[in-house]
Amino acid sequence: METVLVVDDEQGILEALADLLxxxxxxxxxxxxxxxxxxxxxxxxxxxxxxxxxMPVLDGPALIERIRAEPAYKDVSLMGMSAVDVSALRHRYPGMPFLQKPFDIHALMRQVRKALDGKQG
Structure with missing residues (x-):
C-alpha cells in the first residue's frame, strides 16, 4: 500500500484530503x-x-529543502499546493508538480497517481 503524507495547516483541507486519499x-x-x-x-x-x-513553524519550501537534503528520502516524490499563483513556484522547483488551490478532486488524484508512478527506486 502506498503512503501519502499530507501537510497543511488548514485542518479542514487536511482532513478532506486525508479522507479522499x-x-x-x-x-x-x-x-x-x-x-x-x-x-x-x-x-x-x-x-x-x-x-x-x-504554513507556520516550517513552511513548504523549508520542508522540501530538508527532504531533498536527506539521502534516505531521495526516492520520496514531492508535490506542492498553494493558494498563491503556482507558476513562479514551478520555475523555482522544476520537475516538482504543484496544484493551485482550490483544485479539482480529479486533477488532484491524477497528479498523485502521476507522482507515484514517476517515483524512482
Whole structure:
C-alpha cells in the first residue's frame, strides 16, 4: 500500500484530503506543519509528500529543502499546493508538480497517481 503524507495547516483541507486519499486506497499520514511532517517521516517513510506552501513553524519550501537534503528520502516524490499563483513556484522547483488551490478532486488524484508512478527506486 502506498503512503501519502499530507501537510497543511488548514485542518479542514487536511482532513478532506486525508479522507479522499484513504477512500482511494492510500495509507495517509497527516501533519499541520513542516516540522511535524519531518517527525512523521521519521516514523514511516512516505512514497509521496503533498505539502501546502505557506504554513507556520516550517513552511513548504523549508520542508522540501530538508527532504531533498536527506539521502534516505531521495526516492520520496514531492508535490506542492498553494493558494498563491503556482507558476513562479514551478520555475523555482522544476520537475516538482504543484496544484493551485482550490483544485479539482480529479486533477488532484491524477497528479498523485502521476507522482507515484514517476517515483524512482
Amino acid at each position: 484513504r477512500e482511494e486506497g492510500y495509507r495517509v499520514l497527516t501533519a499541520s506543519h513542516g516540522r511535524e511532517a519531518l517527525e512523521r517521516m521519521a516514523e514511516l517513510r512516505p512514497d509521496l509528500v503533498l505539502t501546502d506552501w505557506m
